[in-house]
Amino acid sequence: MKHWLRIEAVCASLAIRSRMAYRLDFSLSFIGMFLAHLALPIYIVLLYGVSAGFGEWSIGDMLLLTGTIQLARGATSMIMSGLIWHTNERVQQGTFDLLLLAPVNALGHLLNRSIDFEDSGLFLSGMLVFIIAVVISGITWWQALLLALLASFAIMFFASLYILFAAITVRYISTLRLFEFQDIAAQYAQFPLHIYPSLLATLFITLIPLAVVGYIPVGVVTGHLPMIMLGSLIFPVLFLGFSVWYWHNTLTHYTSAGG
């Protein structure tokens, strides 16, 4: 882990130096990303202000939901968002092979090499949205801390998606389109689970554990859901386990490209 962190730091510094070659592009995309995500809570206040929320869930609760999701997505993006496009690029150029020459864990090194700072904007805005939500909803700082801790399960879920999609990219030389699923997942997670038909709701807790991303942590912390619902947090752990297994399985079947 120490070795990995050191390499991460070296790659981060190299990535920044690479990026600095295109300074304007760097700062523009950073600001753009930041503003785009900051607009989310405003959107929610406007939308639910009109529609009077979702049953028991007040606007404050809805903001917490969005805040938690953005916090988790931002944190995940910090180290993982480059993963899919970087993998895609390497597979297409045939340089994925070179990664396997490094005397370290392949997935770990892929994470090292795909670090991309554009998404620090996403992380910052995620934090900001979360803090705004905490203030408006009026929960205590202890509750907020608990929520932030529970967000680590959401990070697990998003990380699993990245790993799964990176593996699919290696296996099927696929498209960057997969990346959009992550956005779609976040959008579905943005609503309280009780608005979905029960079959879908069950699916979102178990096989595709979207609910743990925001609904369950926020529901439990605000008292809308019983504590026992936290048991469902096992599913993102299983999901992560599955993605990592699938990644390793993909490497054993790796065929490189001709030439």
Add this chain to the structure above:
Amino acid sequence: MDIITITDLSKTFKVPKRKEGLKSAIQSVFRRQYETKHAVKNVTFRVRSGEIVGLLGPNGAGKSTIIKALTGILSPTSGEIRVLGFEPFSQRKDYVRHIGALFGQKSQLWWDIPPADSFTLSQHLYEIPKQEFERRKNDLVEKLGIQDIIHKPARNLSLGERMKCEFVMALLHRPKLVFLDEPTIGLDVFAKQAIREFITYTNKEYGTTYILTTHDMDDIEHLAHRVIVISGGEKVFDDSFAALRKIAGVTKHVRVVTQKKVVLPKKGVRGVMHISPYEAQFVLDREILGIRDLVKAIAQKTEIIDLTITDPPVETIIAQLYQAKA
């Protein structure tokens, strides 16, 4: 001491079968048909510590596949590989620490920053102490004469300059064994020469063992202690360059342009093609007539304006190998 033993290595790929026409295109969406491509077939050889071994063969022969299996990138379909006591694919993480690898068409360098910055990644990946790292880097950089080059962004370098930097990257951790896949591809003669000298130097100085693939006879002639010829995934020859020459002949392809009508000597020249009265193309058998004598003979009659001498393509050599076997 053998550091590589490959026994009966085979590698097959499953490739989707493509037929023409709309109907079969639609069919293939639902039921893909695969065919098996035998990239490497029952290849067996050994390499001793300190050797420089050349894998020679035309495009698509299976050279890169062998290198990928040797470096732990690909799993063998069947057969056994032992390198430095490791099984490369299953013990990849521990194994690759001891080897170096360079792929002529794939870059290890970060594109937008100077190679000197990229090198620091190797320092940390292989946990080389700072002072030792600087010492090795300076040694390699000096030997290749690229002191200034390593401070320019990689994307501004010529192919030859970049390749020299790739060598530094591949050797910083002092691997005992280095794999080079087409290290001279696309390089001009000067860069080729510099890289060949560098390989010979590290081989002598540090005892580095090299396995290199090429379809350039010159690489083999100037570098390799031993040559393994690969054709259609199979090993068809494994001996010294001198032995290869004995079987495949010592021929050169020559093209000459002259001032007045060109007159060629009778001995040692065959397959003559007169492109014009002043230009001819032919095969020279160097065992019968040397290049010096050839030039002398032509120049006696008329002035030479242009002269190109090239090696016969690998395909010709392989054809001769098959002929000799039959």
